[in-house]
Amino acid sequence: MSWDHSGSNAPLFVRKLASIHPLTEAEQQGVAELPMHVREIRADQDIVREGDKPSRSCFMVEGFACRYKMAGEDGRRQIMQFHVAGDLPDLMSLLLPVMDNSIGTLGACKIAFVDHTVLRELIRKHPRIGDALWRDTLVDGAVSREWLVGVGRRDAYARIAHLFCELFLRMQAVGLADGMSISLPLTQGEVSDALGLSTVHVNRVAQTLRANDLITWKRSVLTINHWDGLQKAGEFDPTYLHLITPPRVAAASDLRSA
Amino acid sequence: MSWDHSGSNAPLFVRKLASIHPLTEAEQQGVAELPMHVREIRADQDIVREGDKPSRSCFMVEGFACRYKMAGEDGRRQIMQFHVAGDLPDLMSLLLPVMDNSIGTLGACKIAFVDHTVLRELIRKHPRIGDALWRDTLVDGAVSREWLVGVGRRDAYARIAHLFCELFLRMQAVGLADGMSISLPLTQGEVSDALGLSTVHVNRVAQTLRANDLITWKRSVLTINHWDGLQKAGEFDPTYLHLITPPRVAAASDLRSA
DNA sequence: CGCCTATTTGATCTGATTCAAACAATGTGG
DNA sequence: CCACATTGTTTGAATCAGATCAAATAGGCG
Numbered sequence: 001m002s003w004d005h006s007g008s009n010a011p012l013f014v015r016k017l018a019s020i021h022p023l024t025e026a027e028q029q030g031v032a033e034l035p036m037h038v039r040e041i042r043a044d045q046d047i048v049r050e051g052d053k054p055s056r057s058c059f060m061v062e063g064f065a066c067r068y069k070m071a072g073e074d075g076r077r078q079i080m081q082f083h084v085a086g087d088l089p090d091l092m093s094l095l096l097p098v099m100d101n102s103i104g105t106l107g108a109c110k111i112a113f114v115d116h117t118v119l120r121e122l123i124r125k126h127p128r129i130g131d132a133l134w135r136d137t138l139v140d141g142a143v144s145r146e147w148l149v150g151v152g153r154r155d156a157y158a159r160i161a162h163l164f165c166e167l168f169l170r171m172q173a174v175g176l177a178d179g180m181s182i183s184l185p186l187t188q189g190e191v192s193d194a195l196g197l198s199t200v201h202v203n204r205v206a207q208t209l210r211a212n213d214l215i216t217w218k219r220s221v222l223t224i225n226h227w228d229g230l231q232k233a234g235e236f237d238p239t240y241l242h243l244i245t246p247p248r249v250a251a252a253s254d255l256r257s258a
Numbered sequence: 259m260s261w262d263h264s265g266s267n268a269p270l271f272v273r274k275l276a277s278i279h280p281l282t283e284a285e286q287q288g289v290a291e292l293p294m295h296v297r298e299i300r301a302d303q304d305i306v307r308e309g310d311k312p313s314r315s316c317f318m319v320e321g322f323a324c325r326y327k328m329a330g331e332d333g334r335r336q337i338m339q340f341h342v343a344g345d346l347p348d349l350m351s352l353l354l355p356v357m358d359n360s361i362g363t364l365g366a367c368k369i370a371f372v373d374h375t376v377l378r379e380l381i382r383k384h385p386r387i388g389d390a391l392w393r394d395t396l397v398d399g400a401v402s403r404e405w406l407v408g409v410g411r412r413d414a415y416a417r418i419a420h421l422f423c424e425l426f427l428r429m430q431a432v433g434l435a436d437g438m439s440i441s442l443p444l445t446q447g448e449v450s451d452a453l454g455l456s457t458v459h460v461n462r463v464a465q466t467l468r469a470n471d472l473i474t475w476k477r478s479v480l481t482i483n484h485w486d487g488l489q490k491a492g493e494f495d496p497t498y499l500h501l502i503t504p505p506r507v508a509a510a511s512d513l514r515s516a
Numbered sequence: 517c518g519c520c521t522a523t524t525t526g527a528t529c530t531g532a533t534t535c536a537a538a539c540a541a542t543g544t545g546g
Numbered sequence: 547c548c549a550c551a552t553t554g555t556t557t558g559a560a561t562c563a564g565a566t567c568a569a570a571t572a573g574g575c576g
Contacts, residue, residue, distance in 0.1 A: 051497070069403070071411040072493055078407040092400075095393045100400050100498040127385070134392045135353045141399030142350075142358050145327070148402055149336040151409045152454030153329040156564070187522060196410030198565055203524060205564095219573090235330055239309070240358040413531075445554060456533055461556060477541090 013059055013112070016086035016174060019244055020139070021132035030126050037113040047090070047103040047111060054093045056115045060085050063109030064185055068193070069101045079194035080144055082106075082167060082186070086174045091137055094119060107185045135242075142240045151196040154235065156205045159195045161234030164215060168224055169238055169247050180249075184222040209233070271317055271370070274344035274432060277502055278397070279390035288384050292377075294370040305348070305361040305369060312351045314373045318343050321367030322443055326451070327359045337452035338402055340364075340425060340444070344432045349395055352377060365443045393500075400498045409454040412493065414463045417453045419492030422473060426482055427496055427505050438507075442480040467491070 014031050017023060023031070038061065041047065048054055050069065060083055067081040067089055080101065083089045089103045094116050123130035143166070150159045171182045192202040209215050214230045216223040224230055227249040238247055272289050275281060281289070296319065299305065306312055308327065318341055325339040325347055338359065341347045347361045352374050381388035401424070408417045429440045450460040467473050472488045474481040482488055485507040496505055 067403075069407050071407050076411040078410045080403045080406055092396050095389065095396055096400070096500050098497060098500075100500070101403060124385075127382075130388070131353065134395070137392070137399065138350050138353055138395055141395065141402060142354070144399060144402040144406055145325075145338045145359060148338055148406045148409060149327050149329050151406060152336045153334040189522080199522090200524085200566080201564055203522095207524085239356060242354050242356075242358070447554080457554090458534080458556085459532055462532095465556085 012061065012086050012174070016059075017129070017132045017136070019173060020135050020242075021128065022244075023128065023132065027126045027129055030122055031129060034114055034122065035118060039111055039113070041105050041109045041111055043105055043107050045105050047105065048093070048099050049102045050099055052093075052099045053097050054090060054099065054116075056113045057088060057091050057093055057119065058111045058113045059088045061110040061112050063111075064106040065089060065103055065109055065111075066106055066190070066194070067101050067103055077193045078196065079190065080147065081140065082194065084167075084171055084174065084176060088133070088136055091133060091140075094133075106190060139240075139242050142242065146240045147194075156195070156197050156201055157208060158234050159197070160191070160202065160205055160209060161214065161230050162236050163191070163195060163234075164222060164224065165227075165231055165234050165236040165238075166241070168222070169241060169243065169249075172247065173241075173243055173245065180225070180227065181221055181223040183220055184217070185220040270319065270344050270432070274317075275387070275390045275394070277431060278393050278500075279386065280502075281386065281390065285384045285387055288380055289387060292372055292380065294372050296368065296370045299363050299367045299369055301363055301365050303363050305363065306351070306357050307360045308357055310351075310357045311355050312348060312357065312374075314371045315346060315349050315351055315377065316369045316371045317346045319368040319370050321369075322364040323347060323361055323367055323369075324364055324448070324452070325359050325361055335451045336454065337448065338405065339398065340452065342425075342429055342432065342434060346391070346394055349391060349398075352391075364448060397500050400500065404498045405452075414453070414455050414459055415466060416492050417455070418449070418460065418463055418467060419472065419488050420494050421449070421453060421492075422480060422482065423485075423489055423492050423494040423496075424499070426480070427499060427501065427507075430505065431499075431501050431503065438483070438485065439479055439481040441478055442475070443478040 011032070013034075014023075014028050017031060018028065037056075041063075047058060047065065062085055065083040065087075066079045067083065068077055068079045070077055081089070083103070090099065093099055119133075123133070146162075146166075150162050154162065167184065168177060168180075168182055171177050176182060188202045188206065189199045191197075192199045195202065197205075206215075206217060209230075210217070212229070212233075214224070214226050214233060216225060230236070269290070271292075272281075272286050275289060276286065295314075299321075305316060305323065320343055323341040323345075324337045325341065326335055326337045328335055339347070341361070348357065351357055381391070404420075404424075408420050412420065425442065426435060426438075426440055429435050434440060446460045446464065447457045449455075450457045453460065455463075464473075464475060467488075468475065470487070470491075472482070472484050472491060474483060488494070
């Protein structure tokens, strides 16, 4: 646990915000100089919990976390979003005093915390940073809505394909993709909680995706073997991610020959 | 179709924003004086469509509309939100140039349009109005996430109960409830598209809710007979609506005697 | 090696869909 | 004001995608 004024963690934060909304030099510097409180958090810990009234927000430096909510008393969990480096999972708490969902780590994470007062001051000084942050929360909402479409109107096969398309593009956008592969430290149980399915069913359907040679998924690494096929299987249209830099996707064979 | 500078439609708009985020006199006046383009739109028309790049946003003066998205080619529709008077269904287009969902009317509606340029100018002059609008989009996202929990992890009985609880509180918050009744001009088909169910199943489960004396629902009027029971059936917790004025709910009998 | 957690497979069950048809409502033109 | 068309609701029967229960297998790791 340490206070970091050096901005050594800022580049990713800056890159993420600039990727959402173009920023001037001065604005980027303002972001880079934010005083941040960096912590390492181990797996399966809550960063904030439903009902909390945080006085700070966080952004993810490293690792995987998720937004989730429990339904009923019997342990049904719905994961509403997976968060990767660069994300601001509880930015909403800047405007909405009480959290209506929890954020929990999936593996070990490095998280940077910023006080709301500091953030508000930065926005006052650089209104366009406020726009970038607003925009970030809007994309977050757009992702939830797309998931709603999936859970409501797509079958398990399409849902899994869609999730993998999304995660790949989001991770690629912040430089976390390696060719057509991403690190995906999720258990099938976690995927099932995100897609409204049972673990058993995720297992079986994932096997079908493998059998159709669309993906390879083992030991926390997901490789997309046929982007076009996976995209079609998931009825995936990336518009809702509102990416500024267009996705770079290719057949695995193309990448190898490049 | 008419240009309205008188602010005769503004009160609801102002009331809604003030109910999200307290506003000063000057701010309220700024909102009330917004030049707005008011139109009557008949049933089942799109106000904006997925892929559009609107240069204005709208707020609902009268009627019911919905945010929706089509999945696949075979007519599967997922409704992601029902919008009532006071709502700003496509405010997002102020920050996100391209619409990733459509907004359509359900019955006849009265809609007021405001140019983005005008809105941006207002926010520049009154930053706290910007906060109110940001907050509105955040609540919108919170509602989508709650629906995701329902569709992913609750059965049909709970989903319908939950939807009715939500609609009742949201409409009550803007003065559209009459005791424990609201006008609910939705077909069972529309409800099924919102909950990820089939029309037939919505019909059967709604009958069970009626049989359990939780609701009365006929000819576009929904009455909640037992709030506590409906809330429990839907696992409903209103936190996610982030209402400022606390909900006023009571058993129907209490209201009659009042 | 032994423990714990994750994945896989098989068998069975069920909430919800689909298909089909009857039955209100509501509205429309004559 | 009624015949007719249209749209929405209700009921029944057959079927299915996905859940649940149970147990075996495979990794990862101190």
